[in-house]
Amino acid sequence: GYPGSIASTFQQAGRDGRVEEGLVFLIASSNPVDQYVLHHPEYLFSKGAEPTIVNANNRYITAAHLLCAAHEHPLSDDDTNYFGESVMEIANQLSGAGYLTKVAIHDGGEFYKDSSTGAQRTHYLWAGSERPHDAVGIRTITGRNYEIRDLSQGEALLGTVDEDRAFATVYEGAIYLHAGNTYRVRRLDIPNRVAYVEPVNVDEYTLPLRHTDVTIQSTICDESLPKADAAYGELNVSQQVFAYKRLRLFTEQVIEICPLELPPQEFDTIGLWLLPAFEITELLESKGMNVMGALHAAEHALTALMPLVTLCDIHDIAGVSYGVHPQIGRPAIFIYDVYPGGAGFAESAFE
Template sequence: RAGRRLTPSLAVLVACSEPLDQFVAGDPSYLLGRRPEHARVEPDNPSILVPHLKCAAYELPFDENERYGELAEDETREVLDALADARLLHRGERGYHHVSDAYPAAQVSLRGPVDENFLVVEEPRASGVGAAGAAPAPRIIAEVDYDDAPQDLHDHAIYQLEGRQYQVLRLDHDNHKAYVEAVEVDYYTTALLQTRVRVLERASGTGCASHGEVHVLDRVVGFKKIKLHTHENIGYGDVSEPDREMHTTALWLTLEPRDVLALGWTAAEVTGATMALSRALHSAAALLLMSERRDLGRAMGDARSSWFPVAGRGAKGLGGGDAPPDPRAPFSPTVFLFDRYRGGIGLAERLFDERHDLLARTRAMLERCECDEGCPGCVGPGQGVLIKRRAAKLAERFEQALGRELLAQRALEAQPLFGDARVQPHASSADAPREAP
């Protein structure tokens, strides 16, 4: 908030090795020459709509035929009836009234449902002594979103708060509490996540790029210890956490088997390149949206299989039976970028609208990076020269596929119609129905 009026101010960006920092360091005008952020929200998302309807009813009762926001009268009434059935509102002759003395806005968070958040509780060391010789009592030091808790507060995780480090002793899922103790270590931790994505409904797109509703299953299978300052990987640990499931929206990009075969790569080489490209796409998407990377999730797989892992340690699969598709079968590499908020907040939809720009920025990021074998600023460190080049080549193939679709669509729109007979575009194999895993 410095320099809000006429007072000069100074802002300093200390760039680390992450892709977003490296991109801005190489092209500061991208950050300084545009609006700093875009506020995005999906007001019809039930997780957002219901709490705000409760707040609105507290301020002023709803009439029976009243509308709320963009909802129609019958849609508004349906939500109000559900709240009345749950005894959160009273349905009377004059409409819907709030029935509690509690102030509902106090229970509304900008980041998610307050009652589902996890409390971070510091447990004093056994040697500690408080007032009058008594052991100091545990104290609440922070609150973490429900969806972030498995990744940030798993067993043995290093939780950082206000310049101090805490190690997680245990995570109590039933009571939504994480117990930690203060430590001083020279590393931080990052969770190893495996993700399964299943397409529920396509809203837009027919071929290479699509947007729609998906079901996401996340599993934290371990963690890495990353040395401070150097970002070296200095160790691993195993974690056993309950799976998290979420209904949200996603953009997915699929390359046809014929385009893959034209590359002349093996299935393993295609898989490696797709994983590397997914990481670069994730970074470019966050840059395009001016959001944090953690606002988006990513996964990859084949368009016709149930295999959608995120790169991690070892060969652990989801459900015990997932594996890369048969190398002898046609392979359609697919990358998913999805909103990491239940119901979605519109991030994936905008990525779909700007898919051409997204792929162009991703390829430019890969080609402009000066590293030889991959680095934190592009596809990840130690990936090898070929992986980085293949990821850039794969991005180029996706761009070409999108270009062909755009030309075909324009030709179709310009084609004269005879009666009611309309020329339909060829169906893509990416449109084939997908069975649930």
């Protein structure tokens, strides 16, 4: 299928032809974005690569950078010029967690751990003995990964998946693709963060089923549209993968729905929400249509189209619909970044 962006498409295509001339095929799935690209090839060849989106205010990313900075030089309020206004607040939280040591500078300029010595300014030092840089992942926000090990090769390391996506990717029974090969997850060891897989030859794929609750923590921006109210802000997301579907390739026929027993996950992120105008829901009800079904369909349409307007993969975002959201008291559609702290996708889509 379509990789999700023009940049990813040409990056993957570039793997062929490195040694000699190659030929690249794009085999479209039934996904609406795939079908759009298939029927509008000029979309790929008449535009340049999309701009990269980065959320510079992500507190999880900032915290990791502060640990590295404190290892090299004491942190102070002067560092707000480099890391933003929340630097001292985050540093204080890291100190409380034992990652940084809080010290004070005496009038004479010497360091003291006791702030009761007439200190003028607070500084933070790296409290560990190892380099914090080594724990910062370049592909994940939290830096914590699940290992994927191949049982057919003596538990050889096949790859990794970040902790935030593990329950939706390598749950027991999941089909996992790696380097063109198909594997089935036989066991997920949560305490040790290891998924054990075996190669299989099947004509199916799997899809996780989640239960999701979204709580609005703050509204950053809102706007009234002709047929809806829109906003984006900080959200708390609680989700649990409770089952998965086994589906036939190409036909997408449901083979089986298998229950799972996985713990819930909770994280803070950035998202947008749309509140359809009352006249729309009233019109649907007057025609005997299912309002909740219409909201759910609109949610899927929005998440499917977002890769066309912002540089993201379909798996970088998620959505949930409410017939009546408990905080708002009216129908709502939420689209949010699946990464703790947000990655900037929902904000870009809102704009």
